[in-house]
Amino acid sequence: MPSIPTPHAGRSEADDANFSASPVPSSVRLGRWQVTMSYWSLLSAMVWLFYGALAASLYGTRNAIMAIILSAVVYSVINIFTTRLGIRLGLNSTLLTKTIFGKWGSALTALLLAATTLYYAVFESSTLATAFHLYFGAGDIRIWYAVVVLAMMPLMLGSVQSWMGKLNGILLPFYVIGLAAAVIAAYVKFGGDSAWLDSAGIVPDVARSLPGWLLSMILYLGLFVNMPATIDFARFAKIEDEKFHERVTFGWVFYIGLFVVNGIAGIYLVQSVLPNEPASEVGVVQAILASIGFFGLLFIVVSQTRVNSVNYYLSTTNLERILSTFSSIRLARIFWVSAVSVVVFLLMLTNVFHYLQTALNWQGVLVVGWVGVVLTHFALNVRDRRFGPVIDDAQLPTVGIGLFAWIVPSLIGIYLLESDSVPALLNQSAQLIVLVLAVVSYVVAHFLTRRDRSGADGGPVGREVSGDGLSTAPQM
Incomplete structure (x- = not known):
């Protein structure tokens, strides 16, 4: 493992380790x-x-399995593009979007990723605390919250490079x-028939505005947060490993494990062990503990330790980026880990499972709009794909045109989710509508402002770097 050099004098240790304000050089x-x-911590x-x-x-069940497989295909295809952006340009998701959202607007990228991953840290830590509480059957759940957060803190101080x-x-x-x-034990203990495959779901056909498999796919659109996370990790990869990472690290191999294996296992465990109860995060924990007991508890400990290393890494580094956007203050990583741990504990006290679906829906709308705008920008801008976008604040507006193409559709999506007066079709397809509106809005804004941009630019604004930063690569 290479050591991390100091590429720019006067930069803080946090900046050097995370490259929050510069591309990751090829030398590291x-x-x-x-x-x-x-990255596979997410698995x-x-x-x-x-x-x-x-x-x-x-x-x-059958609709869900179809949606899981199709979602794995969609995510794998999109991640070919996001992986190439991360590897070839070496920029984190905030720097990558400065041209699109503006020097201050891009801070919302960091805020979105920080808030989403911090929420997932709350979600996963609550799961672990619930597992301890259910298994031992004693103690105030708030005590288990504190135990989990304090135990996680020392493990979260590492980084991708360490x-x-x-x-x-x-x-x-x-x-x-x-x-x-867990799956084998559930099969042995609770029966191996095919009843779990025949579940029709609690939403009747008359209440479905779209086919069940498509509604399930729309549910999975809410996980588009993996796209900016892919960019943040791919920037550390070597150019010569690009094909490997497209297929394995961030591609179809990863999504077979992430969506297909995990998703079908979750379906089987809950449907077999708790067939008469609605699916819930607590239900997944109960099914695992009922299947393999103490070993199930150890399994949950291992799983949550792995995934929270990513959640803490992404939330802390993105909080650093927000501070660096508006201030020259630089704080040590231990401060950020401690601060995130405190926030995680306080949010755990609110009982995250009560507002789980609302939080996932809102985050899904915001991240779907982000992905739509960013992918559209790089699809339309060959120069930015090849040379890299502008990251110098002196050359950027405070707020870019892409910010409106992201935020306005997202607000419309939240309204569609929360309003009781909108038709069921619009309510149930809100994420898909936001994706379409974000893409169309940015295309329109791009062509309306193209003449102004070309007159101001006068040529390539980025640069190809071969040895010490960005890597020269074929066009995407």
């Missing part, structure tokens, strides 16, 4: 398996099991073995 790019094992989140169980509970990959590489086999053991 990481080996393929270190990047893979760091072990309980939320993937929950999403599968939730989709099946709402719209039926030991995150090693930690998660060691724990990955235990997660795979634990998940397989």
Whole structure:
């Protein structure tokens, strides 16, 4: 593992480690398996099991499985593009969007990713605390919240460049073995018939404005937060490993495990162990504990340790980026980890499971709009794909045209989700509507302002760098 040099005098240790204000130079790019094992921490989140169980509970098992497979295909295809952006340009998701959203508007990218991953840290930590509480059957749940947060803190101080990959590489086999053991034990203990496949879901056909498989896919659109996360990790990868990472680390191999294996396992566990109860995060924990007991508790500990290393890393680094946008103050990583831990604990006290679906829906709308605008921008701008977007604040507006193409559709999406007066079709397809509106809005804004931009630019604004930063690469 290479050590991290100091590329610019006067920069803080936090900036050097996370490259929050500059591209990751080729001299410190990481080996393929270190990047893979760091990012694959996401594989072990309980939320993937929950999403599968939730989709099946709402719209039926067969519809959910079809949606899971199709979602894996869609995510894999999109991530070919986001992986190339991250690797070839070496920029984090905030820097990558400065041209689109403006020097201050891009801070909302960091805020979105920080808030989303912090919420997932709350979600996953609450799962672990609930597992302890259910297994031991004693103690105030708030005490278990505190135990989990305090135990996690020392483990969350690592980074992609240090030991995150090693930690998660060691724990990955235990997660795979634990998940397989839970499914096998559930089959032995609770019957091996095919009843779980025949569940029709609690939402009747007359209440479905679209086919069940499509509604399940729309549910999975809410997980588009993986796209900016892909960029933030891919920037550490070497150019020569691009094809590997497109297929394995961030591509179809990853999504088979993330969505297909985890999703179907979650469906089977909940439908087999708790067939008469609606899917819930607590239900997934109960099913695992009922299947393999103490080993189920260890399995949940391993899974939450792995996934929270990513949640804490992304939330802390993005909070650093927000501060650096508006201030020259630089704080040590231990401060950010401590601050995130305090916020996680306070939010855990609100009982995150009570507002789970609302939070996931709102986050889904915002991140879908972000992905639509960003992918459209780079699809329309060959120059930015090849040379990299402008990241110098002196050359950027405070707010870019892309911000309106992101925020306005997102607000419309939230209204569609929360209003009781909108038709069911619009309510149930809000994320899809936001995606279409964001793409169309940005295309219109792009062509309306093209003449002004070309007159001001006068030529390539980026640069191709071969040895010490961005890497010269073929066009995408």
